[in-house]
Amino acid sequence: MSGTATDIDPIRLEVIWNRLISIVDEQAAALMNASFTTVVREAGDLSAGLFDTQGRMLAQAATGTPGHINSMATAAKHFLERFPPASYRPGDHLITNDPWMVSGHLNDVTLFSPCFYRGRPVAFFASTCHTCDFGGRPLGAEARDVYEEGFSIPVLKFMEAGEPNRILETLIRANVRMPDEVIGDIYAQVAANEVGGAKLLQFLEEAGLDSIDPIGEVILERSETAMRSAVRDIPEGVYPGEVMADGFDEAIRLAVTLAVRDGGIHADFKGTSPQSAWGINVVPNYAYAYCAYTVKCSVGSQIPNNEGSFRPITMSAPQGCILNPKHPAPVGARHILGHFVAAAIFDALSKAVPGRVLAEGATGLWLTQLAGTDRKDKTFSYIFFSSGGTGARPTSDGLSATAFPSGVQGTPVEIMENVLPLLFTRKELRRDSGGPGRFRGGLGQSIGLKPRTAAPIHHSPMYDRFYHPAQGAAGGLEGEAGSLVLSTGERLHSKKKYKLPPDVEVTLNLPGGGGFYSPLERDPERVRGDVLNEYVSREAAERFYGVILNDDLTVDWGATEKRRKGN
């Protein structure tokens, strides 16, 4: 019953398609449960997908983060270039962490596994997951080339016909700081891909299919058509957009021109700053991931992720610019500017579909890498993620301390204090950090921490928006900038590693999101509520919102009206 591409009815297609997505969800669940890395399980920094025999992505797990999800789609092609389908045997598992092939830095390891049915490969399963350490410098922005950033694995077989490649495993173990966890994660990925494979075989048997290629063809075709029709909701035209970021030692400009035509959308990043000498460069794969993601947030968000739905969205960036750096450029902290791609795309889209964009938010996820030696002389290396505020929406406030465009989550303080010799002194929302607007930007947060060690610890910050706060939209005002401040009063660089001595406290002030529309249009009762809840100070209520409150925190309507008119 291997139906051809055209004769499948919408019911059978729905059932099969649904099942393929369910299979990759099972694959992702198996990986999350078995992973050894906190950021995979607690933060969801992973992805899982199913590919046809040509390496075209057909389905992807609902969990994960855009940087991995969309970049994995292109990775399969690289695997198949090195190892054509005929060279696989059952039980093979390929591996790579090449930043240019997958998701942009060495810490992301991708496993790619063929699935055999009746003696021939019928599909491939891939998974990408963030590993806690991959040798070289601890994750950060300060390497001067990719060789400094860690141990690099070209496309190789990690397992061949079910037998582990002992040489490769030994090499990896010898080159990373936490060999048990790293190897444990790779095995978790192998197991997850096997779970996917086993479920697919079961399904093929049940459905009486001997190949998923014909149905894959239909899935890609339908998705592409649907995405094209969604893109047609954007008026045809050419829309420029840009966003400014701190970068490492000089400001970075991401400039984009969106050309919308014939149900397709092309993002050209001409005019973007040149590549950096520091590890903040973004490989095109990763930039494209956020480009496609942002378009889908705006239109077509319900269309499943697969190669078909990506086809109508294309991207180009001049060679040698920060979104298309030449090897061996350093790329360790690629996520920061990768996330800023979303802001540039929204800026361009705001000129075409103003009701379907966000104001700028904190944008770049903040990564904190810590390493050192505890009081029992044990070394530690640890990374955690935190988020500032998202930009306001055209219909509602931004979200406080919430990741966007990243899809990962934070780690509980109690868990971190258990695994790290560290004391958190606070983790709270920053009053007045949300950009004022009729709809307010989300608030950033302040996180205070102090080593509980005998010796200083290394802190590698990967932060941004110290000098370029999130801009408001359509008359909304900017959010508060970020900063990194010691209890001695010293203000630190956003991306330079430094030593934090015991008993000195450092505070991470994460940026707030920008507002949407003029703050003078915000309902005074909502401003009153914000003051009552200390999201906004009484002074800011008066200064930005033109709302005067009485001492019992009720609105002084007369004075407010006068103030708003006078403004």
Place this chain on the structure above:
Amino acid sequence: MSETAANGFRYRLGVDIGGTFTDVVLLDLPERKTYVGKVLTTPESPADAVIQGLRRILADHGVPPDAIDSPIHGTTLVTNAIIERKGAKTALLTTKGFRDSVEIGTEKRYDLFDIFLEKPEPLAPRHLRLEVAERLDPEGNVLIPLDEEGARRVIERLDEMSVRAVAVTLLHSFMNPAHERRLEALIRERSPRILTSLSSEVTPEIREYPRSSTTLANAYVRPLMRAYLDLLGRRIREEGVRKDLYIMLSNGGVATVETAEAFPIRLIESGPAAGAMAAAYYGKQLNLRRLISFDMGGTTAKTCFVEDGRPSTVTEFEVARVYQFKKGSGLPVKVPVIDMIEIGAGGGSIAHRDALGLLKVGPESSGADPGPACYGRGGDRPTVTDADLLLGYLDPKFFLGGAMDLDLGAADSAVGRLAKALGLERLQTAWGIHEVVNENMANAARIHGIEKGKDVQQYALMAFGGAGPIHAAHVAEKLRIGTILCPPGAGTLSALGMLTAPISFDFVRTKIMRLDALDPQALNALYQEMEAEGRALLERSGVPAGEMTFRRSADMRYEGQGYEIQVPLPAGRLSAGSVEEIRAGFERSYKAIYQRLGPNVPVEALNWRLVASGGTPRLDLRPADGAAAGPEGAKKPPRPVYFPIWEERRECDIYDRDRLGPGARIPGPAVVEEKESTVVVPPGWDARTDEFSNLVLQRRR
């Protein structure tokens, strides 16, 4: 063996308050008979309906109130109070610097692509979240002593703001509750009318966000539940019932009113839990070691794994989701609950064509009003029930036993419109709706299975709820399940489940310990303490010492992993020699989930758990009256029914379930009708009635 309960009472009574109906079920132990009554729920004063239902059922069957053993009560009031935000004005007291943990949450968006999503609002707004200076380290040592002066000032403010309830959640308090307890004492000193909930008592587990969220939810509903349970207990006593009221918990156990008043959050899922308990009961009675309960109603379908007569439980739950079926969009609650997945697939689920031209079903539901198109109440969008009617699975003249006529024409035109949009035949579309909703349910069960490390093919399906038995066989085919159990009374099974629940209490302590550095002495002390608490609570509930059981487990993982699996622990005194036994148990559970063991990394345990329970009530199924008989006498007039291998509707045998004697055998295809539901026996399946009037479906080999 079960002539009367051990303590001499002849009847047991269960009361379940649902959204629309309050169900009352009465069990006559010597006769082994159950009676069911339904009255309309009285939302303004829920106790009214309970009393009304109680009076009616006692009168109907001539039962004196003092012959009833402790009535058992389940309710969705806690869930509803949180969803509708009808709890008390509640404050949260936290360690200085951490009052926002309930608002910051996980920092994650629960939907990657929806830029307009909203997060659930914390039950205490920020101005009611206050801080006190104090600090513990991860081992529970005091780093900063509690600032009592400051605390007194904060408590004074609580009083001025006329707060009714307070949740106290301090960092690492599960390792050392001293500061939380001191705060409770200070609050009581200043204003005794404020009800306090401590995180170290409500859920003493690591991870501040879920612990705070749970404690806050507990505090939020406490004043309301206390008033309600006090009133209900008093009114039931006034009716002449002598024994104390028991409350059904979300983990399938029951507890005293006293416990329920202190920890009302543990009641959160007590309604659906009862359904799973019914499945557990049948599993035990019929010796089915592995069951999946499949409860499909009007708007949702719920499934649960039941092994050896015990439903699987988890310690995490989400309440009041912004999007009903979206994980992460609700408030996390860490209490033991029966592990059920619920998806938006029921008789009322609406079918439509999506942007890709595919046929989708649910999660939107037509609800009870207007209901499916065939209800004839103005609904014009095709639902699962409409499809089931067109396929011939339902009889338009015998819906709910004939209590309601279904409008075949309305169903036909609703499905017809969708068929046109899809470019398909009408009947093909009806089958498509049936098929797609089955696929959705099967997928959900499969993913749930892998998360729990279970192979669904090894299980039998127990189908109930109004729509469960209609869909069970086709869902089973997708899951490669060969046996289906359909007990009689599909619609009131949950209420019966309540009567089968043992009294039980859950305990947990967090103590992070590597297996190779296990400290048996510390563990023995910890378990001694928990067991003593459990024994005291069971004693107070009237459980004889001989019937008490204590089940231990630990949440374990390879060091460095982020999440734990639950591993059963040996009973009795632990010694250095227990390490290997525990490790073996861990490896067994791990392998069951991931097919292989992890790398050579030490194993550690985080939480140590104990379930203390009383005996399960003895309650045996009653063999059906009447002699074994063939099915001929139960035949109704045949009608056209659709099955995919026929590709059309053909005349099919229809049976009246009430007239089937024990041992009757029915070869599929057939449809067996009863008042509350209909059992579809597709081609390739056979059905038989067992001695307890269950219908058992078996797939032919």
